[in-house]
Amino acid sequence: MTSQAPQAPAVEASADGDMVLQIQDLKKHFGVSSGFLFARSKGSLKAVDGVSYDIERGETVALVGESGCGKTTTARCILLLEKPTAGHILYRGDDVVTMKRDVLAEYRKGVSAVFQDPWSSLNPRMKIRDIIGEPMAINWDISREQRKERVGQLLNDVGLHAYQMELFPHEFSGGQRQRLAVARSLALDPDLIVLDEPVSGLDVSIRAQIMNMLKDLQEQYKVSYLLIAHDLGTVRYMAHKVAVMYLGKIVEHGHASGATGVFEETLHPYTKALISAALPSHPDIVREEIVLRGEVPSPVNPPSGCHFHPRCPWVMDVCSQVEPERKEWRPGHSVACHLYDPDHMATPIEDLDQAPRVY
Amino acid sequence: MADNGDKKFGEVVLSVKDLRTYFYTRWGVTKAVDGVSFDLRKGETLGLVGESGCGKSVTVLSLMRLVPIPPGRHVSGEVILDGQDIMELSDGEMSNIRGRKISMILQDPMTALNPVFNVENQLGEPIRIHQHLRGKALWDMAIDALKRVRIPAPEVRIKDYPHQLSGGMRQRVVGAVSISCNPLVLVADEPTTSLDVTIQAQYLRLLKDLQEQAGLAIIFITHDFGIVAKNCDRVNVMYAGRTVEEADVRTIFNDPLHPYTQALIGSLPKMEEDVERLYSIEGQPPALYDLPPGCAFAPRCPHAMDKCNEAYPPEFVPGERHGVKCWLLEGTAPLREEAVKV
Numbered sequence: 001m002t003s004q005a006p007q008a009p010a011v012e013a014s015a016d017g018d019m020v021l022q023i024q025d026l027k028k029h030f031g032v033s034s035g036f037l038f039a040r041s042k043g044s045l046k047a048v049d050g051v052s053y054d055i056e057r058g059e060t061v062a063l064v065g066e067s068g069c070g071k072t073t074t075a076r077c078i079l080l081l082e083k084p085t086a087g088h089i090l091y092r093g094d095d096v097v098t099m100k101r102d103v104l105a106e107y108r109k110g111v112s113a114v115f116q117d118p119w120s121s122l123n124p125r126m127k128i129r130d131i132i133g134e135p136m137a138i139n140w141d142i143s144r145e146q147r148k149e150r151v152g153q154l155l156n157d158v159g160l161h162a163y164q165m166e167l168f169p170h171e172f173s174g175g176q177r178q179r180l181a182v183a184r185s186l187a188l189d190p191d192l193i194v195l196d197e198p199v200s201g202l203d204v205s206i207r208a209q210i211m212n213m214l215k216d217l218q219e220q221y222k223v224s225y226l227l228i229a230h231d232l233g234t235v236r237y238m239a240h241k242v243a244v245m246y247l248g249k250i251v252e253h254g255h256a257s258g259a260t261g262v263f264e265e266t267l268h269p270y271t272k273a274l275i276s277a278a279l280p281s282h283p284d285i286v287r288e289e290i291v292l293r294g295e296v297p298s299p300v301n302p303p304s305g306c307h308f309h310p311r312c313p314w315v316m317d318v319c320s321q322v323e324p325e326r327k328e329w330r331p332g333h334s335v336a337c338h339l340y341d342p343d344h345m346a347t348p349i350e351d352l353d354q355a356p357r358v359y
Numbered sequence: 360m361a362d363n364g365d366k367k368f369g370e371v372v373l374s375v376k377d378l379r380t381y382f383y384t385r386w387g388v389t390k391a392v393d394g395v396s397f398d399l400r401k402g403e404t405l406g407l408v409g410e411s412g413c414g415k416s417v418t419v420l421s422l423m424r425l426v427p428i429p430p431g432r433h434v435s436g437e438v439i440l441d442g443q444d445i446m447e448l449s450d451g452e453m454s455n456i457r458g459r460k461i462s463m464i465l466q467d468p469m470t471a472l473n474p475v476f477n478v479e480n481q482l483g484e485p486i487r488i489h490q491h492l493r494g495k496a497l498w499d500m501a502i503d504a505l506k507r508v509r510i511p512a513p514e515v516r517i518k519d520y521p522h523q524l525s526g527g528m529r530q531r532v533v534g535a536v537s538i539s540c541n542p543l544v545l546v547a548d549e550p551t552t553s554l555d556v557t558i559q560a561q562y563l564r565l566l567k568d569l570q571e572q573a574g575l576a577i578i579f580i581t582h583d584f585g586i587v588a589k590n591c592d593r594v595n596v597m598y599a600g601r602t603v604e605e606a607d608v609r610t611i612f613n614d615p616l617h618p619y620t621q622a623l624i625g626s627l628p629k630m631e632e633d634v635e636r637l638y639s640i641e642g643q644p645p646a647l648y649d650l651p652p653g654c655a656f657a658p659r660c661p662h663a664m665d666k667c668n669e670a671y672p673p674e675f676v677p678g679e680r681h682g683v684k685c686w687l688l689e690g691t692a693p694l695r696e697e698a699v700k701v
Contacts, residue, residue, distance in 0.1 A: 066555040173643050174411075203410035204582050208626035208639035230556065233628035237637065257633045277560040279585025281629040283608045289560055295525055 018057040019090075020191045020224045021078070021111075026051045026087035028073050032300055045300045047073040049248035050087070052326075053241075055192060058222040062235040062256060064274070065245035068296055071228050074245075075194050078226065079113055080104070091191075109139055112185040116197035118177035122169040128155075128180060129165035135187040154183040157220075159213055175206035182214065192224045199234065211238055232278050236263055241332075244271045247299055247307040250326060254333035267335040269312045272352055293359060306338070314355045318344050368592070369401030372543045372576050373422075373461075378436035380421045383429065389647045391417040393600035395436075396682075397593075399544065402570060404577040406587040406608070408623075409597035410644050415580045418597070419546050422578075423463060424453045441543055459489040462542035464533065464566075466549055471533050472521040478505075479517045482536055489540045504535040507572060508565060530562050538569055545569075548580045563590050584627050588612065593680075596620050599645055599655035601671075606681040616683045618660045654686070662687055 027050055032043035048070040055061045063071035076082040078089060080096070089096040091107050099107065112135075115121045122131055132151045136142065142150075152162030158179040169177060178198065185193045198214070199207040215238065218225065229235050235242055239256035252268040255261040266272045273290040280287065292311045297303055303310050309319035318338050326336035338344040339355050349355050380392040392414045399405050407415045420426045422438055424445065437444050441460055445453060462485075465471035473481060482501045486492055492500060505513035508531040521529055537545060550562065567590060569575055579586060587594055587608060594611040596604045596619065604617040615621045625638030642659045645651065651658055657667040666686050674695040675688035682695060 066557065175643055203644065204584070204623060205410060205626055205640050206643060208628075208637040209641075211628070212637060212639050231628070232556075232630035236630050237628040237634055263630060274556060275630070277557045278630055279556075279559070279583070280588045281585065281627060281631055282612050283588045283591075285588070285631060289564075291561075292557065295527070 019054060020057050020059075021055040021226075022088070022090040023054070023074070023078070024052050024088040024090065026074065026077060026089065027085045028070075028077055028082055029085045043300060045298075046248050046302060047299055048077065048084075049299075049302075051243075051245070051248070051250055053243050053250065053253060055224050055226060057191070057224055058218060059241065060218065060225040060227050060239040060256075062227040062229060062239035062242040063245055064229065064232065064235055064242060066230075066274075066296065068247070068299060069245040070248040070299075071245050072196070075113075075196060075226060075228055078192075079111060079194055080108070105139075109135075109188045110191040111194065112188065112190045112192075113194040113196065114178070114181045114185050114198050116201050118174045118181060118201060121181050122177055122184075124169050126168075127165065128167055128169070131169070131180065132165070132184045132187055135184070139188055150187075151183075154186055157186065157217060158183045159209075175202050175210060178202060178206075178210055179213065182210075182217070186217070186221070186223070189221070190223060192226060194226045194228075196228045197230070198227075200229070200231065207234075214238065232263070232275065233281060236261075244268065244274065246270050247297065247302050249307060249336065251308065251337070252333075252335045253326065254330075260330065260333065262333070265333070266352070267329060267333070267340060268337050269314050269339075269352065270308050273313075306336075313357045313359055314339060314352065315358050368403045369574055371398045372401050372441060373399040374437070374439040375399075375418075375422070376437045376439070378418065378421060378438065379434040380417055380426055380431055381434050382431050387648050390600050390650070391431075391647060392421060395595070395597065395600075395602045397595050397602065397605060399576045399578065401543075401576055402574045403593060404570065404579060404591045406591035406594045407578055407580045407597065408582060408584070408587060408594060410582055412599070412644050412647060413597040414600040414647070415597050416548060419463075419548060419578065419580055422546065423457055423461060424448075424450075425457075455489070458485045458542070459540045460542055461544045461546065462537045462540065464537040464545060464547045464550055469526055469529060469554070472529060474521050477518055477520050478524075478532055482517070482532070482539055485536065486539050500539065501535075504539040505532070507538065507569065508532070508535045509568070510535070526558060527561055530558070531565060534562075534565050534569065538573070538575070541573060542575070544576045544578065546578045546580070549582075550579075566590065584623070596623070599650055600647060601655070601684065602682070603656065603685070604681075604683045606678070610678070610681055616677060616681075616688065617656075617685050618662050618687070619656050622659075622661075654684075 026048055028048040030045040030047060032045050051074055053061060063074060065071050073082060077084045084097050094103060096107050129151050132154055133147045136147050151165050155162050155164060160179055199210050202210060227239055236256050242256040242262050243250045244252040252262060252271045262271060266275055273292050276287050276290045290313060294311045305320045305322050306324050309315050316338060324336045324338050324341060326334050327341060328334045329340050340348045342348050375395060375397050378392055378395045382389040382391055395418050397405060409415050421433060433446055438446050445456060479501060482504060483497055486497055486500050501517060502513050505517060510516050510528060510531050566577060570577055579591060591608050593607050595602050598619050604615060604620045611620060612624060615624055622638060622640040628634060628637060640659050645655055653668040653670055654672055657663045664686060672684045672686045674682045674684050675692040676682055676695055677688060677692035
């Protein structure tokens, strides 16, 4: 274990470290019916298979990984769109998974979402005033005038104009609609907003506008974001922390920026491969791409031990037998890999370059 | 240094000169493409970049003569492919060229294959139609295409149906279909939207491979500057139907001269380094039926002058194979007409 003090990441985390959400060993398994009587092994798709992380006030945590890694399912569990199979989601200390309906109502006000597609996320038959006002009409006991005033203020917050509340969604462009979706998500002054690919459906010049707006709003309201994004540049710009997922598990978790961040000091072989495959941001950047053998296995039948072992370029014997625990390697940076684990390695490595490659 | 590095390119295979394609509707004229020019050499990859509504897709449809006419109309401009102006060809003659000399690779490689036909059938179709081959000759050509995209055991795989192939294989088969007739130019329209990072990387490598094998010239239509940085040699930036800047890829990233290009490059987040604040331009791209007089970018341009609102700028040539349509260059760079042709 290294004793070097980490450099402060470029994106400052929240000052008070106040906890908004704690996800503990979250699991979501979908039953798979095969038409036969189940034998000893149950057919179940382990979409999320033991995921743990925290989200602090005013902080952005990003989930990255390819299709099928479980990032969307995790977000859906947090939004109560899926019922977790096991684990805990602690909101202000109370477990959302076992919460009673009346307490859940508080949680629903505290967590909202912005989705990827700005074209289908706003009801085309409602005026903006009602789209943004609806959550308030349902949950808050304020007058129509007060509601209207707040809608106007939210529209200003997202860079639009109060008079636009009389318009319908089709009168706005894609980027503007995403702003409206953000305004709606802010209506009840939430603690956490789940951003599911918030800018990937937008034009390049608009993305920066929206990302800057989201960062400014975070600064202003100290709202936390759970960001799902496949573009690693977006993740580095927007997030404080990043969790890399593979087949339902978090393989690496650390800072999104700075010299000690996951992008600079990449620990897990999968993260390394993912980063190596990312497109460069400049033609002179040439990355040696780590081409993984095989394809992503089915989450119904994940490989034994470390789920990544059949494809890992640094695989060892123990990897197919024992599942690695995610352990802290440096304050704020953890990894689930035997290469770094003193319990399984006589000399744990500091860097993937120190480990021999199998292919 | 604005040059193409150590890559050598062959002769010009495609030359587009001041292409204009308008759509005539009862609400007015939409000038979807209103002055696009570029030269494409053998072995070269051009990135046609721009945002929604800039006209890049219509440009490419125009090159393939796939624009519905009416309401579209090819108003002016030349498209010289392999020495022939394809705008002058009859439909029948163009049908012969399409798929054979200039081919298009479909947008979503994962779903572009017809699920009810096997590989042999889908791969064989363009060969049968364009090369008029049958029987063994057809078979050999199809197998050859599969080998070129590095599909293992092609003689076996050729009988498979798309659902029997993995995602990566399907990608390759789609690639094989588009190069089966050995085109001179391959057009790839946003080929990697919605693909995972590793699949995308595989796909781009495949295209580069194909290019190296046969000196294929590729046009990438994209808004993803990562693709531009990785695979493109030259970049043609479009805004509101026109090319606003054209240069080699390094110049576009290091020293763009058009304010729109500068804004685009400045607004890109980077995985490789921390960015304090992304540059963002106000407003959004204009609707093509409602363009302002003068330069279409002027309303959003931080350097706009009075002149910009009055007349559309001509093309200035500040460097070798570097064109910029912006009044800011007046006086410091020669006009296209005055510049010595490369």
